[in-house]
Amino acid sequence: MKFHAIALKNWKNFAQVEVSIPDRLFLVGPNASGKSNLLDAFRFLRDLASTGGGFQEAVARRGGVTAIRCLAARRQPDIEICVGLKDDDNEWSYEIAFNQDSQRRPHLKKERVLCGGQILLERPNEEDRADPARLTQTYLEQVNVNRSFREIVKFFDSIRYLHIVPQLVREPDRSVGRINDPFGGDFLEQLAKTSDKTRKARLRRIQEALRVAVPQLQEIELWRDVRGIPHLRGKYEHWRPQGAWQTEEQFSDGTLRLMGLLWVAMEKGGPLLLEEPELSLHPEIVRMLPQMLARAVRRTGRQIFLSTHSPDLLQDEGIGLDEVLLLLPGKEGTAVKTAAALEDVCHLLEGGLSLADAVIPKTKPKQATQLALFGE
Amino acid sequence: MPNPVIVNAAVEGMVDEAVARRLIAHVGGSVGSVYGKNGKADLHKKIKGYNNAARHAPWLVLVDLDDESCAFSLCQSWLPVPARYLCFRVAVRQVEAWLMADAEA
Numbered sequence: 253m254k255f256h257a258i259a260l261k262n263w264k265n266f267a268q269v270e271v272s273i274p275d276r277l278f279l280v281g282p283n284a285s286g287k288s289n290l291l292d293a294f295r296f297l298r299d300l301a302s303t304g305g306g307f308q309e310a311v312a313r314r315g316g317v318t319a320i321r322c323l324a325a326r327r328q329p330d331i332e333i334c335v336g337l338k339d340d341d342n343e344w345s346y347e348i349a350f351n352q353d354s355q356r357r358p359h360l361k362k363e364r365v366l367c368g369g370q371i372l373l374e375r376p377n378e379e380d381r382a383d384p385a386r387l388t389q390t391y392l393e394q395v396n397v398n399r400s401f402r403e404i405v406k407f408f409d410s411i412r413y414l415h416i417v418p419q420l421v422r423e424p425d426r427s428v429g430r431i432n433d434p435f436g437g438d439f440l441e442q443l444a445k446t447s448d449k450t451r452k453a454r455l456r457r458i459q460e461a462l463r464v465a466v467p468q469l470q471e472i473e474l475w476r477d478v479r480g481i482p483h484l485r486g487k488y489e490h491w492r493p494q495g496a497w498q499t500e501e502q503f504s505d506g507t508l509r510l511m512g513l514l515w516v517a518m519e520k521g522g523p524l525l526l527e528e529p530e531l532s533l534h535p536e537i538v539r540m541l542p543q544m545l546a547r548a549v550r551r552t553g554r555q556i557f558l559s560t561h562s563p564d565l566l567q568d569e570g571i572g573l574d575e576v577l578l579l580l581p582g583k584e585g586t587a588v589k590t591a592a593a594l595e596d597v598c599h600l601l602e603g604g605l606s607l608a609d610a611v612i613p614k615t616k617p618k619q620a621t622q623l624a625l626f627g628e
Numbered sequence: 629m630p631n632p633v634i635v636n637a638a639v640e641g642m643v644d645e646a647v648a649r650r651l652i653a654h655v656g657g658s659v660g661s662v663y664g665k666n667g668k669a670d671l672h673k674k675i676k677g678y679n680n681a682a683r684h685a686p687w688l689v690l691v692d693l694d695d696e697s698c699a700f701s702l703c704q705s706w707l708p709v710p711a712r713y714l715c716f717r718v719a720v721r722q723v724e725a726w727l728m729a730d731a732e733a
Contacts, residue, residue, distance in 0.1 A: 596636065599680050603677030604676050605674055610677075613661040613665075
């Protein structure tokens with residue numbers, strides 16, 4: 253199953269937005285334009301469907317309905333997310349709209365599931381009207397009522413967000429108990445949970461890939477210390493014939509982030525959301541990321557949506573115009589446009605400019621030069 | 629009041645950007661995006677792209693003459709056939725010279 257469209261209403265930066273979604277998506281825009289918030293709409297769906305999640309929890313994690321609602325919205329309109337999905341046989345859609353009651357508790361205004369044009373679920377239904385408390389939960393989180401669209405539940409649950417913070421990988425104590433921690437707190441734990449054979453095969457491939465970026469690194473393996481805590485350790489080449497083993501605590505930020513990226517690129521699963529994968533990496537490596545991810549998409553069939561500020565990443569000639577979404581903030585919320593919809597970008601590309609050269613200037617904050625005068 | 633014409637610009641650097649913004653504002657235009665800002669060589673490389681875009685929308689390209697002998701010959705060698713909406717201007721010798729010559733400012 254894959255996403256093929258998303259529409260948002262009053263969701264964070266976006267008053268109203270509708271975009272179609274290809275297999276890869278590159279989100280570009282100035283700081284605070286809503287790149288992460290667009291990704292967050294997918295994470296919200298994931299939170300709805302995942303164990304330990306659910307509607308109330310998903311809203312609470314984001315600070316309540318008022319924190320989610322777009323600042324540009326007048327009065328108190330409903331927040332809406334609508335996604336179009338496609339699998340081999342059918343087109344699906346899932347729609348949810350919610351608001352809060354007089355005690356600021358989130359409650360559903362609409363929940364709808366369509367499959368092949370047929371309505372499988374339409375809420376509020378009779379039972380909801382009889383017992384309004386039912387509207388505090390979605391059917392996604394109820395196993396006994398979501399049988400006919402459980403595929404969607406599984407699909408939402410398979411969405412994975414990754415934004416590895418090297419400091420957290422090194423000091424997992426900071427995020428004790430988190431499962432599927434997007435910031436890498438349980439990255440080593442997950443590595444350790446993978447079956448021996450798969451893990452070795454993946455680490456071998458990562459090692460081969462890393463040879464380009466970090467040539468001194470000869471070998472990597474998972475190693476448990478005396479307390480049984482898993483560590484990644486690598487053998488670095490130096491003048492001594494044996495080299496020296498170092499654990500993740502000594503790895504560089506770039507090495508750790510690249511390892512994380514390569515690891516998830518090999519995982520099978522649902523859509524992968526990446527937050528600025530270029531961080532800590534050398535521009536020449538960043539330039540290769542789109543190709544690397546394209547290969548991963550072909551092999552694992554998963555969709556990849558990423559946000560970026562990097563001209564190097566957009567330098568890749570394989571990136572299609574429909575794969576780039578520009579986020580343009582305005583007084584009425586952020587507008588989202590594909591690069592293909594912007595005529596001047598198309599003309600610049602025809603004239604031989606790269607996508608990065610044509611797109612990045614559009615995302616520049618207007619007064620950026622003023623920052624140089626900071627502290628005057 | 630009619631909407632101001634949006635003019636995109638391509639320049640060599642930050643100072644040139646400020647000048648280009650002022651020039652566009654002076655003639656009543658509104659600045660779209662400012663491209664380039666990676667030096668003269670980069671601008672030279674991409675001038676065809678900007679020229680192509682200027683077939684459909686107004687563009688201002690501002691470049692320093694520097695050591696070359698003549699602004700006209702620079703225009704000729706860079707872009708023999710400028711597009712309809714392209715305003716290709718050469719600062720003699722540099723944009724900075726314009727600023728220094730502006731006694732009132």
